[in-house]
Amino acid sequence: MSLINKMLQDLDARSKDGHGQGADTGGIRPVPERERGLPRAVVFGGAAGLTAIAIALGWIYWKRPEVPPVLVNVAQAPVPVPVSVPTPVPVRVPVVAAAPEPAVVPQPEPMVEAAPAAAAPMAREFKASEPRRVAPKPVTVAAVKPVPVVVEKIIEGKQVTPQQSIDNTYRRALGDLQDGRVDDAMNGLQRTLQRDPRHQGARETLVRLLLEAQRPDEAVRQLQQSLALDPKQPAQAMMLARLQLDRSGGGAAALDTLKRSLPFAGEHLDYRAFLAGVLQREQHYREAAEQYQLALQSAPDNSVWWMGLGIALQADNQAVQAKAAFERAKALQTLSPQLQAFVERKLVQLAGAGK
Incomplete structure (x- = not known):
């Protein structure tokens, strides 16, 4: 502003020297009106234009610090994305929202346009790093799942066959x-x-x-x-x-x-002797005698079986063979007193029948 004032004062001084102080005009002729300097209106108009330009430049200078926060926000926007957002699409949202603010001044436009380019590498980094963060999760789960199965088999112990379960x-x-x-x-x-x-x-x-x-x-x-x-x-x-x-x-x-x-x-001798006794009870005397004889071949010292053979032979009307069987039973001396007395009575009975 001081430069403009000085210029105006110089112009005013020159004007006074030419018209108000009665300078020597002997050798000087007046300059025609068209040859004089610029009119004051033009000078003042130029000064006003320079003032407007200075104000505009000052406004731009003071408004420039407001642009970088937009760029910083754009650059910082992807940081929380890996936590909750799987894709980088939301990164462009702050740029679109901030675009109308610098549209008044043409100069910041290249800076605003550069923001997506700066954000693009960050988005690519996120995409490249995303598999490294997400991929291990299914691998870990797949590796953990079989563990309880193995533990359960160890706890159960060895398998038990159906026969072992029955025996248990x-x-x-x-x-x-x-x-x-x-x-x-x-x-x-x-x-x-x-x-x-x-x-x-x-x-x-x-x-x-x-x-x-x-x-x-x-x-x-x-x-x-x-x-x-x-x-x-x-x-x-x-x-x-x-x-x-x-x-x-x-x-x-x-x-x-x-x-x-x-x-x-x-060779179950007791079985044959028992069968002979049942046959005798059911009055199958001959078959009973045969079973007694088979048993006595392997156990000739069994006095009870000799007595049973004698009873079967006597019932089958074979008195002689019956008497021989009773005598053998008596001679072994292994019968109980009751059976011993029974055999003696049979022998007396057969002796009386032979007479």
């Missing part, structure tokens, strides 16, 4: 029996037989407990089921035959039971 049930039943829990033991034995009907240890133990509990009918059913599955069990056949003999008219059933298992008796 049988042993638990025996344990209950040893502890005096008879009902629990019987239930455990029944569960064992439901899973394995051919489990002979469980079957025989259950039959014994049923007989001790005075439940012979259930014991008979258990033995019949067992022999129906496997008739190669002479011991169970003998037990069933004894139970059947205790029933009224059960002799025929007992005889049928023993005959079905006879082919599997082999």
Whole structure:
């Protein structure tokens, strides 16, 4: 402003020297109006223009610091994106919102246009780094999932076969029996037989407990089921035959039971002697004598079986052979006093019949 004032004062001084002070005009002629300097209006107009330009430049200077915050916001916008936003699309939103503010002045436009270019590398960095942050998650989950399965297998221990499970049930039943829990033991034995009907240890133990509990009918059913599955069990056949003999008219059933298992008796001498006694009871004397003789071939010192042979032979009207059998039984001296007296009476009876 001082420069403009000085210029105006110089112009005013020159004007006074030419018109108001009566200078020597002898050799000087007046300058025509058109040859004089610029009019004052032009000078003042130029001064006003320079003033406007200075004001505009000052306004631009003071407004420039407001632009960088827009750029900083654009550059900083992607920082929180990896936490919540998977794509860089929202990065451009601050630029669009801030664009109208610098539109008044043309100069800042290149700076505003450069903001997306500066943000683009950051967006590319985010895209490049995003797989490194996200990809490990499924890998970690996939690696953790199989762990509980392995632990469960270790806790379970070795696999148990069906037969081992059945044997475990049988042993638990025996344990209950040893502890005096008879009902629990019987239930455990029944569960064992439901899973394995051919489990002979469980079957025989259950039959014994049923007989001790005075439940012979259930014991008979258990033995019949067992022999129906496997008739190669002479011991169970003998037990069933004894139970059947205790029933009224059960002799025929007992005889049928023993005959079905006879082919599997082999050298079971007690089985043959028991069959002979049932045959004798059912009045099959000759067959009874044959079974006694087969048994005595392997056990010639059994006085009871000699006595049984004598009874069968006497009933079959073979008195001579019967007398010889009774004499052998008496001579062994192993009979009880009652049986010894019985044999002596038979011998007297046969001696009287021979006369």
